[in-house]
Amino acid sequence: MKLLLVEDEKITRITLANTLADEGYRVTSCETGVEGLEKIKSDKFEIIVADLRLPKISGLDLLKEAKELQPGCKVIVMTAYASVETAVEALKYGAYDYLIKPFSPDKLLATLNNIRRFKKIQDENIHLKQRLGLFENRTIIGGSRQILKLMETIKVVAKNDYTVLIQGESGTGKELVARALHFYGPRVNGAFIPINCSAIPENLLESELFGHEKGAFTGAVKTHVGLFERADGGTLFLDDIDDFPFQLQVKLLRVLQEKEITRVGGTKSIKVNVRVIVATKVDLQELVDESKFRQDLYYRLNIIPLKAPPLRDRKEDIPLLAEHFFIKRDAKEKVALLTPTVLKKMKNYDWPGNVRELENFVERMIALSDMEDWENELFAYLSSGETIPQQVETEEKDYPTYEIFLGEKEKEIFSWAIRKTKGNVSKAASLLGLPRSTFRSKLEKLNLE
Numbered sequence: 175m176k177l178l179l180v181e182d183e184k185i186t187r188i189t190l191a192n193t194l195a196d197e198g199y200r201v202t203s204c205e206t207g208v209e210g211l212e213k214i215k216s217d218k219f220e221i222i223v224a225d226l227r228l229p230k231i232s233g234l235d236l237l238k239e240a241k242e243l244q245p246g247c248k249v250i251v252m253t254a255y256a257s258v259e260t261a262v263e264a265l266k267y268g269a270y271d272y273l274i275k276p277f278s279p280d281k282l283l284a285t286l287n288n289i290r291r292f293k294k295i296q297d298e299n300i301h302l303k304q305r306l307g308l309f310e311n312r313t314i315i316g317g318s319r320q321i322l323k324l325m326e327t328i329k330v331v332a333k334n335d336y337t338v339l340i341q342g343e344s345g346t347g348k349e350l351v352a353r354a355l356h357f358y359g360p361r362v363n364g365a366f367i368p369i370n371c372s373a374i375p376e377n378l379l380e381s382e383l384f385g386h387e388k389g390a391f392t393g394a395v396k397t398h399v400g401l402f403e404r405a406d407g408g409t410l411f412l413d414d415i416d417d418f419p420f421q422l423q424v425k426l427l428r429v430l431q432e433k434e435i436t437r438v439g440g441t442k443s444i445k446v447n448v449r450v451i452v453a454t455k456v457d458l459q460e461l462v463d464e465s466k467f468r469q470d471l472y473y474r475l476n477i478i479p480l481k482a483p484p485l486r487d488r489k490e491d492i493p494l495l496a497e498h499f500f501i502k503r504d505a506k507e508k509v510a511l512l513t514p515t516v517l518k519k520m521k522n523y524d525w526p527g528n529v530r531e532l533e534n535f536v537e538r539m540i541a542l543s544d545m546e547d548w549e550n551e552l553f554a555y556l557s558s559g560e561t562i563p564q565q566v567e568t569e570e571k572d573y574p575t576y577e578i579f580l581g582e583k584e585k586e587i588f589s590w591a592i593r594k595t596k597g598n599v600s601k602a603a604s605l606l607g608l609p610r611s612t613f614r615s616k617l618e619k620l621n622l623e
């Protein structure tokens with residue numbers, strides 16, 4: 175750690191400098207406040223230890239300057255007088271601690287150790303917060319056309335309160351999109367509550383969402399506040415909405431329309447201010463057609479439809495996503511494992527489990543990478559589902575008569591030649607390798623003037 179020592183008393187200065195150097199600190203020492211100030215201006219220090227009583231520029235002035243110029247720097251002041259007031263004043267100006275002279279060098283070392291510990295925790299905290307940001311899933315990664323478009327839409331849609339229906343295969347990032355809508359919108363300080371409709375038994379879902387009054391049913395020993403009330407001011411994310419029980423759908427429709435709920439077993443209406451975002455893996459319209467989903471609810475939910483595209487349709491995002499997951503797993507140094515060969519294999523794979531599968535794959539890569547034949551393991555995984563180039567199915571179509579067909583084709587090629595030469599007949603004729611007269615008469619025949 176780089177440390178600046180400012181002390182006008184020669185013996186104290188030399189003793190302290192030596193002790194600190196022995197402990198591994200990189201010490202710069204100087205005698206006056208003026209010198210000290212120069213050093214602060216020209217060099218960066220993590221710690222400054224300064225005497226308070228210095229000629230001209232005092233330790234307090236130095237402290238104020240240091241706080242301006244190097245905000246992260248910790249300052250310890252020393253005072254020869256047991257004048258606690260000046261020392262306390264120094265604390266007010268942001269000094270980390272003070273030492274009353276005379277003190278043993280050990281005392282200073284102990285204070286410095288505290289700073290060290292503090293800094294370590296602070297660094298860890300910054301690091302953890304960064305990673306938490308990744309874990310909280312606010313960042314949508316991707317540079318593909320589809321993702322850029324999606325992000326653009328999210329930014330616009332986030333600002334209002336309309337219901338959003340997110341459709342996409344498993345693992346495409348539907349919940350991530352929902353979170354982004356919440357975080358980029360005015361409800362950011364409210365709660366974001368996700369709930370999976372297919373994971374909760376039908377009879378529980380109602381009281382989970384709308385709450386129940388005490389005694390509403392056997393076992394309802396206490397009043398239960400439901401998710402709609404708890405998400406007040408925030409966002410409720412209903413995943414797998416296609417699994418939402420038919421009988422409950424009308425109740426959901428009512429919240430969306432009236433913005434109020436009634437607890438199970440209750441009579442009074444309770445106002446709720448909640449944005450609802452729903453997601454589904456299946457085509458809801460089909461369920462409506464099969465009368466498994468209420469049409470009115472579908473219309474109400476489908477105000478703004480968003481689509482989370484499958485990963486196989488945007489394979490160019492694979493490198494960015496993979497790198498992101500290495501960082502998310504705190505294994506940035508292993509990004510190098512993504513060699514061109516590995517990436518190529520990854521791009522040949524179809525990722526039926528989409529981004530979630532890719533995330534798991536990266537985790538596996540990190541876990542296996544210390545083994546000798548890790549590549550083979552992973553390649554085996556990837557090639558088990560490698561896409562076999564699909565035979566392009568040409569649909570059998572009906573042709574008109576030979577004459578008509580040829581006429582069409584002739585028209586096509588002649589029009590092209592004319593467009594290409596901007597209507598210059600001579601040039602168009604030579605472009606097709608025909609005598610000018612032949613070209614002309616053909617034009618007339620084809621009704622192309």
Ligand SMILES: Nc1ncnc2c1ncn2[C@@H]1O[C@H](COP(=O)(O)OP(=O)(O)OP(=O)(O)O)[C@@H](O)[C@H]1O
Pocket residue numbers: 311313314315316342343344345346347348349350351413455482495498529530533
């Ligand atoms: N574009 C992306 N950028 C970064 N991470 C992503 C992206 N898409 C998905 N993920 C990550 O992949 C994982 C799966 O995403 P998410 O849970 O949002 O998918 P889902 O569509 O809701 O899945 P399911 O259909 O199974 O509920 C999450 O960890 C998410 O953070």
Ligand SMILES: [Mg+2]
Pocket residue numbers: 348349413
């Ligand atoms: Mg989900």
